[in-house]
Amino acid sequence: MNQDTSFSIPPTLPAKLASARKLVVFTGAGVSAESGISTFRDKNTGLWARFDPQQLATPEAFEANPSLVWGWYEARRRSIMEAQPNPAHRAIAEFAELIPEVVVITQNVDDLHERAGSGPVLHLHGRLDQARCFQCSRPYQHPGPPSPEAGTTEIAPPACDACGGYIRPGVVWFGESLPDGIWTEAIRHVQDCDALFSIGTSAVVYPAAQIPILALGRGATVVQVNPEPTELDDRLSHNLHGKAGVVLPALLEAVRQHQRQ
């Protein structure tokens, strides 16, 4: 079956969304896949199929080999800088024209939601362009784009102006807490929403994966958009199996049409 076209929008869904007061859009790597950014867990193209997360995405890995980790993240920072928002990012931003309050909660470390015009955007796992000191946490401003050799070789991280410590990527590694206040703010929005989209996430990383479950618990309309099955399938009544860049514009148009009637 062609997964791009296997979804159909349940007839009652546009009306439910059109009457929502607050929509939370929860996203993962799949929403940026059509912009050319790798997901993590795809069996063939995912980052974790090609690289070992224990050697790259933990504080211990950075302490063991800071240049390996910094060089790898600089290559990813470049691929994000070169990428453009796709129709899914744009449709999500346009939902703000139809629903009074729309909040994006993303696990992604790219800035494609912001570049598509969404706001506010809460980054549960940080942002790759917001580096800071590994020792004293002082924010670090990248002087420019990554060097062309990023991705082909190890690159020593810059030193912190304040304490001389290594600068680290602005992301949340395994075993680390989410950024101060962001998790609390995200939960506050979820507890207050009447609709939630869970888009392009395998929903296996905690605590982020609790977000759709919490929305279900409060009786919100929860819609999942994903071409593949996920942990959430059995719990949700609205599973739109397709690519985000196809499903989201169609869903936006269906809600628009309902509001015009």
Ligand code: BJW
């Ligand atoms: C498409 C598509 C298209 C493709 N359209 N869809 C409870 C139980 C077990 C373990 C734990 C637990 N609690 C904590 C843990 C440990 C750990 C964890 O969850 N481990 C599990 C993996 C077992 N969690 C942590 O360590 C977290 N910290 C923590 O818990 O601190 C304590 C704390 C508790 C409470 C409050 C506050 C603090 C930190 C987790 C940090 C995760 N970091 C990473 C790396 C970020 C840096 C980097 O970018 O390198 O974040 S891991 C990686 O996974 C990344 C992602 O944000 C995250 C989620 O992945 P995502 O987005 O779902 O991507 P994929 O690849 O998994 O899925 C993509 C999906 O898209 C697929 O379904 C595709 O089908 C789909 N798709 N094309 C739509 N076109």
Ligand code: ZN
């Ligand atoms: Zn420092």
